Amino acid sequence: xxxxxxxxxxxxxxxxxxRSFFGLPNLDGFRNKNGLxxxxxxxxxxxxxxxxQTEEPxxxxxxxxxGKTTFRNALYGDYKGGRASMPSELSEQWPYFGVxxxxxxxxxxxxxxxxxxxxxxTYSRMADQAGYDVVIISGDKDMIQLTTDNxxxxxxxxxxxxxxxxxxxxxxxxxxxxxxxxxxxxxxxGDSSDNYPGVxxxxxxxxxxxxxxxxxxxxxxxxxxxxxxxxxKENLINDKENAFMSKTLATIDLDSPVTLKLDELAVxxxxxxxxxxxxxxxxxxxxxxxxxxxxxxxxxxxxxxxxEVLTEIRPEHFTDRMAxxxxxxxxxxxxxxxxxxxxxxxEKIYTASLETVLASVAFExxxxxxxxxxxxxxxxxxxxxxxxxxxxxxxxDFDILLASYILNAKDNSKDLAQxxxxxxxxxxxxxxxxxxxxxxxxxxxxxxxxxxLARKVKAIQALFAQLNAxxxxxxxxxxxxxxxxxxxxxxxxxxxxxxxVEPQRLLTMKEEFAGRLLEIEKTIYxxxxxxxxxxSPKQLGVILFEKMGLPAIKKTKTGYSTAVDVLExxxxxxxxxxxxxxYRQLAKLQSTYVEGxxxxxxxxxxxxxxxxQQTLTQTGRLSSVDPNLQNIPIRMEEGRKIRQAFVxxxxxxxxxxxxxxxxxxxxxxxxxxxxxxxxxxxxGQDIHTSTAMRVFGIEKPEDVTANLRRQAKxxxxxxxxxxxxxxxSQNLNITRKAAQEFIDRYFDKYPGVKQFMEDIVKEAKExxxxxxxxxxxxxxxxxxxxxFNLRSFAExxxxxxxxxxxxxxxxxxxxxxxxxxxxxxxxxxxxxLQVHDELIFECPEEExxxxxxxxxxxxEHAVDLAVPLKVDSNSGDSWYDAK
DNA sequence: AATATCACG
DNA sequence: ACGTACGTGATATTG
Numbered sequence: 001x002x003x004x005x006x007x008x009x010x011x012x013x014x015x016x017x018x019r020s021f022f023g024l025p026n027l028d029g030f031r032n033k034n035g036l037x038x039x040x041x042x043x044x045x046x047x048x049x050x051x052x053q054t055e056e057p058x059x060x061x062x063x064x065x066x067g068k069t070t071f072r073n074a075l076y077g078d079y080k081g082g083r084a085s086m087p088s089e090l091s092e093q094w095p096y097f098g099v100x101x102x103x104x105x106x107x108x109x110x111x112x113x114x115x116x117x118x119x120x121x122t123y124s125r126m127a128d129q130a131g132y133d134v135v136i137i138s139g140d141k142d143m144i145q146l147t148t149d150n151x152x153x154x155x156x157x158x159x160x161x162x163x164x165x166x167x168x169x170x171x172x173x174x175x176x177x178x179x180x181x182x183x184x185x186x187x188x189x190g191d192s193s194d195n196y197p198g199v200x201x202x203x204x205x206x207x208x209x210x211x212x213x214x215x216x217x218x219x220x221x222x223x224x225x226x227x228x229x230x231x232x233k234e235n236l237i238n239d240k241e242n243a244f245m246s247k248t249l250a251t252i253d254l255d256s257p258v259t260l261k262l263d264e265l266a267v268x269x270x271x272x273x274x275x276x277x278x279x280x281x282x283x284x285x286x287x288x289x290x291x292x293x294x295x296x297x298x299x300x301x302x303x304x305x306x307x308e309v310l311t312e313i314r315p316e317h318f319t320d321r322m323a324x325x326x327x328x329x330x331x332x333x334x335x336x337x338x339x340x341x342x343x344x345x346x347e348k349i350y351t352a353s354l355e356t357v358l359a360s361v362a363f364e365x366x367x368x369x370x371x372x373x374x375x376x377x378x379x380x381x382x383x384x385x386x387x388x389x390x391x392x393x394x395x396x397d398f399d400i401l402l403a404s405y406i407l408n409a410k411d412n413s414k415d416l417a418q419x420x421x422x423x424x425x426x427x428x429x430x431x432x433x434x435x436x437x438x439x440x441x442x443x444x445x446x447x448x449x450x451x452x453l454a455r456k457v458k459a460i461q462a463l464f465a466q467l468n469a470x471x472x473x474x475x476x477x478x479x480x481x482x483x484x485x486x487x488x489x490x491x492x493x494x495x496x497x498x499x500x501v502e503p504q505r506l507l508t509m510k511e512e513f514a515g516r517l518l519e520i521e522k523t524i525y526x527x528x529x530x531x532x533x534x535x536s537p538k539q540l541g542v543i544l545f546e547k548m549g550l551p552a553i554k555k556t557k558t559g560y561s562t563a564v565d566v567l568e569x570x571x572x573x574x575x576x577x578x579x580x581x582x583y584r585q586l587a588k589l590q591s592t593y594v595e596g597x598x599x600x601x602x603x604x605x606x607x608x609x610x611x612x613q614q615t616l617t618q619t620g621r622l623s624s625v626d627p628n629l630q631n632i633p634i635r636m637e638e639g640r641k642i643r644q645a646f647v648x649x650x651x652x653x654x655x656x657x658x659x660x661x662x663x664x665x666x667x668x669x670x671x672x673x674x675x676x677x678x679x680x681x682x683x684g685q686d687i688h689t690s691t692a693m694r695v696f697g698i699e700k701p702e703d704v705t706a707n708l709r710r711q712a713k714x715x716x717x718x719x720x721x722x723x724x725x726x727x728x729s730q731n732l733n734i735t736r737k738a739a740q741e742f743i744d745r746y747f748d749k750y751p752g753v754k755q756f757m758e759d760i761v762k763e764a765k766e767x768x769x770x771x772x773x774x775x776x777x778x779x780x781x782x783x784x785x786x787x788f789n790l791r792s793f794a795e796x797x798x799x800x801x802x803x804x805x806x807x808x809x810x811x812x813x814x815x816x817x818x819x820x821x822x823x824x825x826x827x828x829x830x831x832x833l834q835v836h837d838e839l840i841f842e843c844p845e846e847e848x849x850x851x852x853x854x855x856x857x858x859x860e861h862a863v864d865l866a867v868p869l870k871v872d873s874n875s876g877d878s879w880y881d882a883k
Numbered sequence: 884a885a886t887a888t889c890a891c892g
Numbered sequence: 893a894c895g896t897a898c899g900t901g902a903t904a905t906t907g
């Protein structure tokens with residue numbers, strides 16, 4: 001029986017720490033709860049993890065440089081001179097690298113007067129002689145001088161994400177010299193980062209040529225007379241001293257006075273407790289979860305939680321004010337499976353299986369009782385889930401997720417533990433730790449599941465008061481209680497209601513499109529002279545710009561751009577271009593809308609049930625997913641026909657749609673108070689025509705040509721987006737200079753708008769955030785960024801968000817009121833969809849006249865602005881016809 | 884998992 | 893000089 005061969009892993013801690021820091025430059029993304037930067041520690045952990053797995057070392061030493069000066073400074077005062085000092089963001093992490101290594105069961109070492117290189121060199125030689133395999137990890141290429149048949153050196157490339165292995169053979173192959181000659185090479189070349197000189201004008205190539213011929217610096221200088229007269233020879237002679245000194249500096253000491261014995265470097269194995277403590281301190285939750293034992297281990301550190309698993313639910317299990325949590329793993333709650341339910345107060349928490357809940361009258365009575373107050377996490381989700389279980393949840397008083405989103409739209413994590421942690425509550429696990437992720441997702445045994453749910457309920461209880469108080473201090477209680485929370489109930493109803501879609505209409509289109517696609521495909525292949533994947537921008541680029549020689553107008557990160565604006569410019573040059581544009585358009589309709597929507601029609605009801613994301617956008621808008629019903633085609637007639645498939649749920653009913661006209665510009669007129677913009681709306685003028693008249697100095701509206709109106713419209717859009725000359729020039733296909741002139745003229749004519757833009761950016765810089773009319777906040781951390789791009793982006797965002805956000809607020813108010821009025825009036829009409837500035841209803845034909853009055857009434861008076869709001873309405877037998 | 888493209892307001 | 897319009901989601905390809 002033979003022992004496994006011993007393997008020593010030597011890590012240049014200082015150099016790998018530096019590489020870790022600069023390889024993961026996302027400083028803001030990696031900070032723990034105390035504000036400590038953790039990016040380098042995170043990357044360092046990754047590299048340790050990886051080399052442990054791939055190398056399986058029996059021994060480990062991580063060496064660090066010690067202090068500023070070493071014996072090399074005695075030799076050459078400027079050694080490593082001129083180096084920028086360590087950034088504070090890295091130095092604050094420095095003390096923790098050792099802690100991490102020790103938690104991994106490894107030793108660290110540093111030695112006064114010596115560099116990490118020398119420690120590593122010394123141990124590598126000791127181990128080599130003792131018959132170990134040795135692997136060295138460093139970011140410093142000088143280290144490859146240490147390679148032997150038993151010593152491999154891995155150098156980090158691209159941060160720390162990749163390692164390049166050096167062995168004597170690799171060095172011979174790459175440089176044509178032996179490892180021991182590396183120091184001669186460095187001696188001749190010098191090293192700019194370590195700041196030693198070498199020989200003037202001698203770089204890697206020359207050095208290698210000389211070494212292949214003469215073998216070493218010593219031998220070279222012995223034969224220096226044999227060299228032909230040249231500038232290089234002169235330099236060699238002049239810099240002889242430097243050459244020898246540099247060689248010495250490059251030479252790693254193999255006999256430094258280290259004190260640890262090889263045996264003492266044996267790996268002790270991961271110290272799970274230390275590692276857990278470390279990860280917890282750094283907030284490395286992903287690593288905690290990966291520890292495997294972590295969830296158990298973590299829950300040991302949790303405070304004990306007392307809860308009761310009920311098998312029979314009775315009225316005494318409920319009191320007035322309780323937290324409620326319903327668990328489901330699927331994102332899409334329209335067809336997921338409830339795993340279990342938990343509810344409780346500060347004193348008492350219960351959990352129960354779905355079966356138990358369904359078998360109980362008491363639960364349903366409590367859940368449906370508006371007077372029984374509930375605090376939840378993601379109320380809309382909870383309502384829809386329970387709806388499918390036959391329970392009409394009512395009485396939601398507070399929604400933790402919704403509140404955290406209002407307090408900071410960045411807090412839109414699905415995970416309760418994430419939100420809890422941000423508010424300093426840590427007694428609850430991340431879902432990933434309990435259920436795993438990806439293919440490994442699994443439901444744990446009941447004991448763990450119920451414990452997890454009980455902790456969630458406890459967290460919900462614990463967070464309520466704090467979040468509520470923060471809403472209060474931000475003056476956001478109205479926004480929350482009057483708008484967002486009631487809206488979440490309205491949205492739940494809309495999602496449950498769904499919209500009916502005729503599969504037959506889509507299937508007919510599918511067949512037609514398939515035929516036409518095939519035809520266009522054939523034409524394109526013929527014109528290209530070969531078959532290729534038209535859907536691949538890469539392959540298409542090769543055909544258009546290489547094979548056919550069309551001019552490449554724009555490039556992307558990965559190659560030629562083949563986007564519409566590019567293709568449109570090439571249209572005249574080759575007929576294939578137009579065919580590609582047609583193909584693209586049809587392929588998009590086919591895959592995303594025809595086939596895509598068909599997949600979402602519920603067979604039982606013939607309806608599509610989207611989900612609105614109420615806690616996602618940074619501006620306060622909703623978004624729609626699975627499927628997205630907010631981007632159904634309308635601009636092109638071809639695509640618009642998709643809307644013919646969207647119909648009322650029963651015969652004799654109609655679809656009814658109302659949309660705000662120019663709501664964002666009206667909002668701008670209000671919040672900027674600009675006199676001329678306000679006047680235009682008050683007088684009911686066509687806003688783009690009015691802008692054209694002012695900006696282009698035209699007297700009469702009838703003199704504004706279609707083209708001038710188009711340009712004015714682009715300027716108006718630009719204003720809302722936080723205009724820039726470049727953006728406008730791109731949009732209008734004009735020069736930057738011309739675009740700038742438009743902007744100057746606009747600001748000249750609308751000074752209130754200009755003032756607003758300046759003021760709002762100033763406000764953002766002072767407070768760090770901007771607000772809508774209803775106090776919805778958007779924080780702009782980049783507003784002070786030194787990076788021009790990031791700062792400019794933040795400035796444009798400061799302008800756009802209050803406008804887009806106020807418009808979003810307004811339609812939300814309208815939705816809440818609309819829902820209420822429909823109920824009060826006992827109408828059968830259902831609100832089905834929201835598309836940012838538009839609401840879509842279905843109703844019996846006879847209710848159409850009612851809606852025609854009622855909906856614009858509510859929408860136009862959702863808020864009182866300095867300009868009127870205007871709403872246009874239409875109805876028809878399909879969404880297509882409600883135009 | 885990232886990138887390019889394109890659908891909407 | 894810097895390099896861009898604001899806000900989203902779905903699909904297909906490719907590394």
